[in-house]
Amino acid sequence: MERDMISTLPKTILHDILSRMPEEDAVRTSVLSKSWAETWSTYPILYFSDTMIVGTFPRPWEDFLRKRKNFIDHVKRTLLRFHTQGLAIKQFRLIINFDLQYMSLDVDHWLKLASESGVQVLEICLPKGHEQDEKALDPCYILPTGIIEAKSLYKLVLMGGIRVDQAFLSHSVKFFSLRVLSLWSVLLEDEQAIEHLISCCPLIEDVTLKCCSVLNNGGIGGLLEPRTSRMQSISMNALPKLKKVDVQGIPEIIIIDAPSLEYFCFCPGGDVHSPFKMNFDKCRNLRVLYLWSLKSTTITDKWFLDLFTKFPFLECLKFVNCTMSETINISSAQLKVLELSNCSKLKELNLDAPNLLSCGYCGDGASKPIISFLKSSSQLEVNAQIDIDFMDLHYLRECIQNFKPQNVLASLSLFIHQPIVDELNLEILPVSSSPPSIKHLDLRAVPKNETLYLPLVNSVLSSCCPATISLSLNSFFCSRAFIEFFYEMLTGRKEDECFCSSGHIKCWWHGLKDVKVSSTRKADENIDFKTMLDALPTFSHHDNIIFRLEL
Structure with missing residues (x-):
């Protein structure tokens, strides 16, 4: 019998092995x-x-x-x-889903034992706390002040119905070791509570605040019932080590004085049209800026010009549900990553970013913005995700061609929505020129009505010439019937079904030599298509079937 050498390793190494394994294993x-x-x-x-x-x-x-x-x-x-x-x-790490009021003393004891055992990372996830503007009648778990006596504490994550009261905030002991603080849906005593808490962390590097509320104690004399409300402002000052800030649900004022800050994510939440202010001009070292749902202010050319002037090291910009001017010009030699998702009003974007490596765009098919790369790196990869109605598929080719220069688009993901009237067929225009080539086409969702399959495939594949095509194996988004139809169209198309049959220019389909099929589960491209399909799951969230085209 061979000797078990692994079991004789030091405990620290064996613990490291366990930490790299799935928990069940x-x-x-x-x-x-x-x-x-x-x-x-x-x-x-x-x-x-x-x-x-x-x-x-x-x-x-x-x-x-x-x-x-x-x-x-x-x-x-x-x-x-x-x-x-x-x-x-x-x-x-503690996750509790049932009512905590019968065991809050038990949790107090657990946290005391963990603190006295030198805990470094503490994560507490409890049932959801108060909704904003609700009466503060239901009990929250009150975080014990003894938790701050855990001088070894490196990371603290609090989520759900947890209340940080005034006794905790006025405690004289500081979080001298804390570097990561994350608060989700936590209830605080007043507006200054978080600022006081953060100020007690001289080594803090990472702060996350999401949907936190404050307690309003019933007005003058406490005659009214206490209620909870959204935090309105936040300030973070004199934090020399702070590198990352992620704030959501604080709509009005953000003031940050942290010279080492590199990452800033902000989403005002609530009424997206309410006014807000951001002041983080002193964070000259900023490298990543991520903005969500900025609807009350229109982002303009001047906004970008000022941004790159203030933050000379800015490398990554991400915008989600923000309002922009119709035409935006961006010029930056430092920018490496740009992502735009559902940015309303944008019609034209001109990018002079010679070191840009990645550009992502997400929008609807009817908007068709022109995105031009005036100077680009040879390593640039552009990925687009388009939600488009079936009846708007005639816009698709224009959407793809609006990425300039041609062939800059690397991958395209399509969510094609079911038309309201199923009997409508899409009119396919004659092919007048070769469609743009792309590396990958991902059909993430297609209509389930089988009468729409032919016009859908014709329209999509007359709009682009992909090297590979993937279809979701999640039957909610893409049926097995469509996958089989798509394969038959690629391998056994008839002349009268071709989308170029009414035009003078032959489509790329006529030059298709071979189709190899694989999946994200099985890489063997020599397996029979039907055998592969039968072996694959019918409801998978992540797996795809992939068609590799040889032209």
Whole structure:
């Protein structure tokens, strides 16, 4: 019998091996041998979720109570073992989905044990807290002040119905080691609560604030019922180590004084037309700017000119649901990544960015903006995602040709929506010139009506000449019937079905020599198409079938 050399490795190495494995596989190692069982029992990354033991509803109430008690006992027993044996806890992640009011004291005890065991990463995810502008009647879990005594704490993530009260904020002990702070849907005592909390973290590098609320204590004298409301402003000052900020749901004022800031993501949330201000001009080291839902201000040429002047190292720009001028000119020698998603009013974009490596565009098929690359790198890759109605497919070729110069578009993803009237057929115009070539066409969603298959395929493939084509294996987006039809069209097309039959110029289809089929699950292109299709799942979120065309 061969000797098990892996089990004799030091515990730190075995723990590292477990950390690189899927969690279910890591758990199974405990039955391999006594050595592996001991390794698992001392594994310093602890993850507890009530669904793993309690399961999901509906279930008998008595069964639920019993399993909830088992969950509480399991967490307590594990943490006590680490505490009494003097074992360090690197990560403690707790996810609870059921009502917390009956076990808040248990959670207090768990956090105390984790803190005293040198926890470095603490993540708490509880049921969703208050909605904004709701009465603050339902109890939240109040974060114990003792948690800040975890001087080894490197990362703190709080999500859901957690309340950070005034006693916590006025505590004299600081988070001297904290570098990552993430608050999602957390309830705070007042507007200055987050600013006070962040100011207690002199080494903070990464701050995420999403949809946090503040408590309004009933007005003068507290005569009115307390309510919660959206935070309105935030300031971050005197934070020399801060490198990344992600803020969502704070609509009005963002003031950041952090000379080391490199990444800034901002989404005002709520009423997207309400006025807002951003002031982060002192962050001269900024490299990534990500803006969402800026509707109250139109982004113009001058805005971009000022932006690149203020931030000379800016390399990555991303815009989602922002309002822009009809014509935008961008000139930057530093810009490497640009993404535009559903930016209304934009009709023309001229890019003078010789070092641009990646450009992404997402929009609807009827808008057809002209996107011109005046100077571009040989490594530039342009990817487009277009949502288009079936009856607007005659715009598709123009959409593709509006990426200039020709052949700059690397990949195109299409979501083709079902027409309201199924009987309508799409009129295909005669081919007057060769369509633009692209590396990859991804048909992510197509109508389910089989009478639309022929005009749809004709229209799409008369608009571009792809080297590869992929179809989703998720039957919700793309049926098996369409996949089979598409394959037959590629391999057995009849002359009278060709979209160039009424024109004088022959389409690229006539030069198609061979079609090789593969999938993201199986790379063997020699397998029979029907055999492959039968072996593939009918409802897969990520898998595709791929047609590689040889011209």
